[in-house]
Amino acid sequence: MNKENIASETEDIKNSVEGEQDATNSQEVGSEVSEVEKLSAEVQELKDKYLRLYSEFENFRRRTAKEKLDLIKTASEDMMSAIIPVVDDFERAFKANESEEDSSKVREGNQLVFNKFQKVLESKGLKPMEGLIGEPFDADRQEAITQIPAPNEEMKGKVIDVVEKGYTLGDKVVRYAKVVIGA
Structure with a gap:
């Protein structure tokens, strides 16, 4: 073997080793890139899950707060x-005592107790439906x-x-007014 052949073979071996190293380096770089992409995708997925969970929790918190307020409002229904x-x-x-004249003191006492009782109920939010005669029929309240x-x-x-008064507690109808309507 002469020097030229040995140099040529050495050059070929060197080139093949360098080619293998380049291939290995590109695989390592390629695997690093795919690993980074995988981690980035995983981070994005976790962020998305976090945001969904956070918004779901906020909706739950608002809903329960509203339910609690409604419950407090109508707790005494x-x-x-x-x-x-x-x-x-x-x-x-x-109405029965109106015809009797001699029981005016009893009627007056009953009226005082009744007025006090009504004020207590009104302070708790119970209100009678007033002024229904002549109004259009409302099936949601009557x-x-x-x-x-x-x-x-x-x-x-x-x-x-109006045969029987209706009552509301806050905005909610507790008892529907029983009415006679015109046909």
């Missing part, structure tokens, strides 16, 4: 519903027990008489 018939009985007793012929055309579909 059952008690108010039980007391309303007592108010009705007071009103009926007053219950029609019967229809009678309207005295005139303007009263058709409107409340003619």
